[in-house]
Amino acid sequence: MYVLPLTFQSSPPTPNLSFRNSTVLSSGTYWGQFEEISKYNTQLNVAERLWAAWYAWMQNDVLATGIMSFVMHEAVYFGRSLPWIFIDTLGLFNRYKIQGNKIPSLREQWDCAKFVLLSHFTVELPQIWLFHPMAQFCGLSTSIPFPTLWTMAYQIAVFFVMEDTWHYFSHRALHWGPLYKAIHKIHHQYSAPFGLAAEYASPIEVMILGFGTVGCPILWCAVTGDLHILTMYIWIVLRLFQAIDAHSGYEFPWSLHHFLPFWAGADHHDLHHEKFIGNYASSFRWWDYVLDTEYTPDALKRRRENKAKVSNKAQ
Secondary structure, eight states: OOOOSOOOOSSOOOTTBOSOSOOOOSOOSHHHHHHHHHHHOTTSOHHHHHHHHHHHHHOOHHHHHHHHHHHHHHHHHHHHHHHHHHHHHHTTTGGGBTTTTOOOOHHHHHHHHHHHHHHIIIIIHHHHHHHHHHHHHTTOBOOBSOOOHHHHHHHHHHHHHHHHHHHHHHHHHHTSHHHHHHTGGGGGGOSSOOGGGGGOSOHHHHHHHHHHHHHHHHHHHHHHSOOBHHHHHHHHHHHHHHHHHHTSOBOOTTOGGGTSTTBOHHHHHHHHHHHSSSOOOSSBSHHHHHTTOOOSHHHHHHHHHHHHHHHHHHO
8 A cells, every 4th residue: 555645845836746755644534635735735726635635545546546537437428428318318309310210219228338337347447447557657647736738738639639540440440350240240239329339349349449548648658758647537538528429329500520520520420330331530530531431421422423533534
C-alpha cells in the first residue's frame, strides 16, 4: 500500500505536484481529507482539492485510479445510453429514426445491457485495473495542479485523429471474412444499431478497438512525457459520447456533421450496420473518402460517374 500521496504546504504548489512520498493526514474520512487539504492549500481550485482528497483518502494509487476509472466508465456509458432508451421506447423522435421500421424493443435493450455489463466486468475491469501501473510506467501524471484547458484541448484533438486512424484500419481488417466470422459478427447482430450496442462486441474486438482509445494516449505519453490522467478521462468521456451517439440510429437537423462536414455521426455508422460494408472510421469521414470505402448516396453516385468516365475512355 502506498503512503498518502500528497504533501501539501501553505506555500503555492510546485508544477506537477506529485502524489508520492508524503505524510499521512490525520483525518480518516474523504471529506476530512478534503477539509484538511483546503485549509492549507487555498491556491488550489475545488476540483483539484476533490481530486487530491480522493488520492489522499485512498492511500493507494492503483486502487484509487482503478475505482475512479471503472465508475466513470460505467456512469458515462449507461448514463449517455439512457436517453436513447427513452427515445426508442416512447417514440419521441420516430421521424428522425434512420431505419424507421426497426425500433429496438425493451427486451432487446435489456439483453444487450446484460451482455455489455458482463463484458465490462470480465474483460474491461481487469484491463482498467492494470491501467495505472502501465500509465505510470509511461509517465502519465496523476498530480496537481491540473493542466491548462489549451493543453487538454489540443491533446484530445490529437487523440481523436490517432484513434480514428487506428479504428479505420483495424475495423476494416475485422471485416475480412475469417476475422468477421470469428470476431466482428457479434457486433453486427443489430443491423439497426441503438446506443447501448456501442460496446456490444466480442472480448477480442473490445481489446482490439479499445486499444485505440487507451493505447493512443499512452503512446503519446510515452513519446512526449506530457499527459495528465484528467485529460485522458475527458478524452474517454468524449469518445464514449461519440460511440454511443454514432450507434443511436437517429439523424437530426442539429447533428454535428451538419456543422462539421468531416464528422462521421450516426448517419455514417448506421449505414455501415445496415449494409455491412464501408464507413469503417469512427469519428471522421476522411479515411473512408480517401480510400474510397465511403458508403453514402453521394459516394455511390461518384463511383458510378467515375466508372462511366473510364468506360467512355476505353471505347
